[in-house]
Amino acid sequence: MPELPEVETMRRGIAAAAGAVIEKITRPPTPLQAIIMEPPLGSFRRHVVGRRIERVGRLGKRVLLELDSGDRIVMEPRMTGLVLLAAPPDRKHLRLIIELTGPIEQILFWDQRGLGVVRLVSPTQFDECYGPAKIGPDALEVSVDELRERLRHSTRPIKVALLDQKALAGVGNLYASEILHRAGIHPARSCRRLRKDQWQRIHAEMLRVLHDAIQHQGSTLRDGTYRIARDVPGDYQFNHRVYQRHGQVCLACGKAQIVRIVQAQRSTFYCPACQRK
DNA sequence: CATATGTCCTGAGAGC
């Protein structure tokens, strides 16, 4: 499940596409469900073939190809999607090929489950669908004061609030648990009951965890889908302290066992000793 | 208005 570090790794992986011109877009025949494309492929092609990619950006958990027309291609990996230069994990789940002339030859969109989305949006559509009203500040850019102001009046548990992309862009289920463990905050704690120093710890650990995870090129989980290329997984999973470690002894205190609970239909992992309610 | 729930999808693993 690509979150900010995995998507940033994908963005860096294809960053050399800046300057390239789109020659062709194809969707390989597959017995599986096609990913969602908007507009549909024919119209998509007419708008982008011949256009130059000026910049490869990122918006939270999405990769952006900014075109010389002002339009943007928004690539959302969601659960199992990958944006790659080459060497996808297999051919079966290859969903889209963007062929280029320029520094690199192609960009691939691979997605095992097919929940991913690729959209072409005009500047107006971008503001409507992905502007500040829809997507909060990037987790790597937000200040501690803004983070606190955006969430301090919420009645939601802090773990659930950190996943809200309108409030904060980039943190997902895995890193939310890791951040709160390192900050020593119980995941069920209501946002409005957090003190200022606790917000400071959350903010500091968020930056540390996300930057470290980027250094390690993200986390490849048990399902093994996320990777940088066919046989190259990320390795931040070896630094996880709580995620999917329930039943094991906490690496910080060495005493309590990591617990798994469900919040908002999602697994949360924490140490009951290090993260008191 | 804020928060909660249902939905999409595929493959892995459990249980019979």
Place this chain on the structure above:
DNA sequence: TGCTCTCAGGACATAT
């Protein structure tokens, strides 16, 4: 062995 069932969760639509 092979079937059926459940689960994983990001983002969005719909419901409370």
